[in-house]
Amino acid sequence: MSPVPPLASRPLGRRAVLRGAAVAGLVPLAGCAGLTERVSSTTPGGRDRLTMQVYGTDVEADLYVELARRFSEARGVTVDVTYVPFAEALTAVDSGLLAGTAPDVFRVDYPTMGLYSGTGQLLDITDATAELARDVSPAYMGAVSSGDRVYGVPQHVDTSALLYRRDVFDAAGITVPDRGEDAWSWEEFGEVADRLRDAAEADGTGRAPFAVNWQEFGAFRWLTWLFEAGGQLYTPDLGSAALTDGGADGPGARALEFTRSFFERGWVPPATSTKATTLPDALFTSGRLSMVFAGNFLLPAFSETVGDRFAYGATFQPQDARRSSELGGNALVANADATNPELAAEFLTYMVAPEQMATFCAEGVLLPTRTSLLERGLDFALSPDLMEVYSDQIRTITDRDVADVTTPTFAEVNTVLANELEQCFLGDASVADTLDAIAERVDATATLNEAAS
Structure with a gap:
C-alpha cells in the first residue's frame, strides 16, 4: 500500500464536513430526540458495507470521512460515517445495542471502554492486532483489553498540559520549567498561583490564576493529582479501593486537600468545579485566566479563537511524589x-496502520499510540512546540494508572467522583468523608469488575 498522502492542513470546518457527507455517508445528528429516531431507523452494515x-x-470529523473514503475505494466497499456530539454518543450506541441496530464500528473514550469490553458487547480482535501490540505500549493495549483479549484499537491518546499566557508571565517575572523532570512541585505551583492572584488583584484585571478541566465527563482528571501524590484508586488486583490508604496522611488525603485549596485560596473561579x-478553555481564550489545564485536542480551536490577541505557551503539569497525567483519547471498536x-x-487495523495513524494524529494535533511514531515525531x-510538552507529558502515565480508569464500571465511578468532589470543593463535606464516600462506591463497583472479567 502506498503511503497515505497528507490532508490539507487547514481545517475544512463544519460546513465543509457536511458538504462532504455524501462521500462517506456522514450523517450529522442534532438533539437527543433526533438522535434516537435516526439510530433506531438505521440498519446494520452488510457484507460489503460498514456503518461507523x-x-x-471538526478536524477529526473531516479525517474520519476522508480515511473511510480511502478504505472504501481500496476495498471496493462502503463505509457510512455518522457524526454525533460526544454527549450523545453513548446514548446512540446503547440504544442501538438494545435494538440490534448499533453501528458496526464506533469511537469510544478510554474511561468508558471497560463498560463495553467487560460485558461481551465488542468484537474480539485479538488475532488481528498482533502486529499492533508489538508497537504499542502495554498501557495503551491494556486500555482496549479485558483479561488477555483485545476488543479495540487505541487510535490515539491525548492528555493535559498547563497552558499559560506569555504576557502575564513576563509581567510577573515568572519563568517556566523547560524539562519535564524539572516540572514545578505542588508547592512551587502554589507560589506561582499566589503571585498571579495577587498581581491580578493589584492591576484590577480580576484574572484568575488558573482552572482545571475536570467538568462534564472529565472528573476522572482529578485522579492525576492522586497519582502525582503516589496514590491509586484501586488496589493492584482492582478488587477494592486504595483511595483511603494511609488515612489522613495518605496520598488520597494529600491530593484532595491540595485540590480543595484551589477554591479556598482563590486560585480558580468558583464556577469551574467538577x-x-x-x-476553562472558554475562560482562557476570553482572557479571564492566566493558566489553564487543557488537552492537546483543543489546540486547533485555541489557535482560531485566540488569534493574535495574546501568545501562549505550554509547560508541564506539576509533580509531587511523581509525575503523572490523565489518559485521554479514544479507541475504535467493533x-x-x-x-x-x-x-x-480489517477496517480497525487499517485505521491504526502507521500511515493512517500518522495522518490522523498529525492533522488532528493528537498523540499516536504507536511507539515508532512517538519516537519518530510527527x-x-x-x-509543534506545544506538542513537545504534551508528548513528554503522556509518557508519565503508568500501566497502573490506565488500569484504574478502564474498569468495566469506571463510568459509574466517574459520576461518583464528580458528585463527591463537588461537595468537598464547594460544599461542607470534609476530606475524610469525601474519600470514604468515593471509596465506598469504588468497593461496590469492584465486585462488579470481578464478575465482568
Missing part, C-alpha cells in the same frame, strides 16, 4: 454482532 459512528472536533457548566466481523476487524499541523 464517531464524535469529535459539576460546573463553565468550561460491535460483536457486526454482520461482517472480518471486514470490521509533523503536527500546528503548535
